[in-house]
Amino acid sequence: MRALAFLCLLFLCACASNQTPYVLSTRWKDAPQPAEMDYANPAAWAALPSRYDAADLVPRKSILQDGQADAKADVFFIHPTIFTYKPENEYIWNASMTDAALNTSVDSSTILNQATAFNAAGRIFAPRYRQAHYQAFVTEYKEDKDAALDVAYSDVKRAFDYYVTHENKGRPIIIASHSQGTVHATRLLKEYFDGKDLEKQLVAAYIIGIATPTNTFKNIPVCSSPTQTGCFVAYTTFLQGYLPPWHPGTATALASVNPLTWSTDENFASKEKNSGGVSYGFKYVKEFADAQNHLGILWTNTPYVPGRSFVKLKNWHKADINLFYHNIRENAVLRVNTFLSQK
Template sequence: MRYLIIGFLTLLFACNRPYYKMAKNYPHVPPYSTNAIPDYANLNDWAAHPYKKDPADSVPRPLSNGFQPDSTADVFFIHPTTYTEKERSFGWNAPINHTKLNAKTDYSTILYQASIFNAAGRIFAPRYRQAHLSAYFPKNSADSLHAMAAFQEAYSDVKAAFEYYLQHWNHGRPIIIASHSQGSTHAIRLLKEFFDGKFLQQQLVVAYVVGMPVGCPTSI
């Protein structure tokens, strides 16, 4: 059993190491703060954006010859939880400008999930003050209150990013909503607030809301 645990920890740290190596390539930012509010006019506060080079632009080598990205639609991608460390060292919400966490996000979910949409449209994936993974597993009533507040703070960032995107970059283009895990928790709220029965619903092509239960109407 001891060797199994050692092997698991070795694999865990080995998987994290590449993210940390990539962090040194990120722009210098002031010391991170859990109170920092994202500025979506700043491209550094987007994990993926059509006006910068990022891992969402990646194309598998066998598909790269003759690859033609389609920019007729926009993909608003909300990434899953990457703030998963056991210690919860940043509190219930992750800071927006922690380079190692951002590198982990970019070279995991953005590279391997968001990039699949780059043939379908321009990809916009905001950084946000994501809730810690433990927010899904509160141990008591106090934890439940902290978790609800953490999800609310995270959603407020996602909402702000989407509003900024609509005001500055959409210009009436078709929209695809894509998300996974915690991203889908926020995508469900976003769809209800901005699309359900709203004028913007006419621009919605499809919503890929993966990893969370989605309610269905009782009758069609």
């Protein structure tokens, strides 16, 4: 059992590590772009409440249940960058939405381990999109970054337009995202919610995995309590005591909401407050990790399973949601219930 737990931790570390992605040598303007898809086509979605897919699952070894059939709210989930490797076709800067291998990878990773955290709170709508290659985040050419992310966002925007027009019907909305997905979610919130009529339907936004300033929106504040609605949750996860190279080492104006207390204070929350995370094989692990806000980032100690002393990982970015999975799940339900009670 100890050996299995250690292997599970090693797998989670592999998922959370920043392995060196493939470096593109061609500029964005010189690369062909894949065709967009019609979001009336179910194939353009990684998850829809009208069919059985990875977003309907719950972790092994848990008693959690998918609640989408009776949900009174919707979740629009925007997945992170999975396109980090050497492209296998001519579409190198923005991925094709018909790339079967990439779609399978999206479904078995982020949809399974992240989107499902919200399937007790609302119906899951998760669009496929022409995601930008990881190169967009590290390139020296700003025009390449902007162009690749603009293509990706254009899909997210069209998917959201289709969802609002054909599926929403005035229901409360959660916006949820991670990493590249959060880049697009932030833009979507500014364009559709911040100071707009649709803001009245916003339960909360869980825009995780990107350093997000507290003043990102004019009318949408940082969530500072577990029942607050119309607000946003943001945090980025690093090892306790570690500051990433980009951090100034002093107080910042970055939003960091502790996913174990749902507070912005810097009080330490022990693993006993962690209802459960998910590890290798989508397995549920109780009291998985602790958490503490510090100078605009989230600190955590190495997950509490046997073999943890051998793990030296400092950046837990890709496990931002895995580590606090059940607490996020419970909180999303709580915010929906609070939102509905206020109507």
